[in-house]
Amino acid sequence: MAIGLFYVILLGCVLLNVCFYFYFSKVCFSNPTTYTKNVTPVSVIVCAKNEEENLKRLVPQLLSQDHPNFEIILINDASTDDTRFVIEEYMAQHPQIKMVDVVNNETFWGNKKYALTLGIKKAVNDHLVFIDADCEPASNQWLSLLSSPLKNDTTIVLGYSGYHKAKNSLLNALIRFETVLAAVQYLGYAMRGNPYMGVGRNLAYTSKQFYDVSGFMSHMKVMGGDDDLFVNEAATGNNTAVVIDPEAFTMSKPKQEWNKWWIQKKRHVQTSKLYKTKHKLSLGLFFTSQIFFFIATILGFLFGLQWEAILSLVLIRYVIVWIVMGKGLSRFRESELIPFFPLLELLLVFLQAGLFISNITHKPSRWK
Template identity: 65%
Template structure:
């Protein structure tokens, strides 16, 4: 291979990477201010399947929220543990807690979207805010902060859902890096007027928006996607807002084994093929440019005579990555993993490649 070709190919991938990272810089350098004056009532919706212990932690934290007017819809999605009994206990303690008990039927067996639809129908308020049962609000102002994203024109609010830190764990660092880089992507896209996904751990939209697109009907049979596929279908540059304030974060307990995390990510990645064509193209090009950069760098160092030019391109690319991704991770309070960005990026990219090939052979069938 000629040195000139190797350098040109690598330079092409680096250029594409740099363009993407300048695009993704929007989150790290975004200046926002919360409008905490909204007094509009909201409904918090929690879908729970075998979550008896997590609900005992979450519900008291929700009841302590400073928002002046809210209800909590707790959905028992055909649990086989004592989730229903825990929900009924909180319902007896506080009138703001409402119960939805889902019994599986043949058409929607094990489908989270069916359970969520019943919860949405139960809500009495227009503004709906979603959090998972295994999450915790980062502050007592979480509900107020997320609700501030609703305005006369904004019917979808995207928030950040992070994970707890665990020292000396490569898996934990990878989970938090993947969560951070995903948020940097979907929030930057939204801030540029091209929203494509959100996460159910911290997401809000109006019931009118839900019914305007006929809910989840277009992807009811797809495992997962109650968050990202809904946003991909319903979100526009005009109706979507982003809340990046620390008070608006949620925190979840991450998977503690590679097997459990792999199973979880297989469910998540399964929905990407249903995104709109333009989003699949842009996200695919970004992923391809990352793979291409790694391969072209290796080939360039092996076959290149003047390796200093190759090294210069690699350093340029990683300087920009560290600046952009590091700024975004700092925004999400994930500064401790910034020094390990190159290692975590390589690990994540090739893990995603493995997930793609695994799902191509046998996609998952149940959400939980």
């Protein structure tokens, strides 16, 4: 009886997991949508906290964007380095660059959302495009491509932001794999008309949409979520578009130390608890199907159950998932990770389980 139940659980996990991958695989197999080139004025908003060196790399790339009319809002978020002076130097040379100088106050100490809100208020254009200071656009077409869908009823655009590669680094490979898996999920869901998050490293929306949901007010006191919680609240199947053209990607510098990556992921897990109930249930069910699949498979082999049956289910699951993730990794320019998919997935799932457990006892409190 117990053995029969074990096989039912394993089969259920395999079927459920495969169904999820089929659901969000649309982003892996669909061709990028071609939009008419955008000529509507755009405001690019960058929030910078102690980012003097990164701004020296990013701002020239923003200035070189192939777009006829855009301004750049650089937010100095109470930096303690020379970020403000770097911004002032650029302002003196380029009139399209404006600065918002944020001073901490007791109510909104260290809150990125407060700084972003001031930047949005400073913008003169309705179309807003967001990128982080440590990012780089993939091409000079990035701004036009990402902002192009902002017309008619489309008020939110989700883009992809990856991480730079580092040789001989397991952490780097894991970060890049996790980034693609997350993108396949949230972009795939959005393409199914069910958007639930975006990343602030490559995101666009209108100021009207921002004000229609009262900005970040519903989650202002939460440290993270200026991107995913905003999208979770404001995005619908009718007002959200996805841009997956490689020239519209952005790239960031990944964490190089395990403890710093761990802290970053703890913050992300904390904000995901505030998603809409349907999204929490869906994402929770997906993760549960993954962790139970691995646990059931390991226990099945350890206790010497019918290994032929277990192996058959495992192979069916891996062939299907490997095809989907292989296409996803190729789409987002991480094809070299395809051979290592089983190892990276297994490591990521159990690290995610540890993150959920860790977040129960300790919550990060400030954005840095």
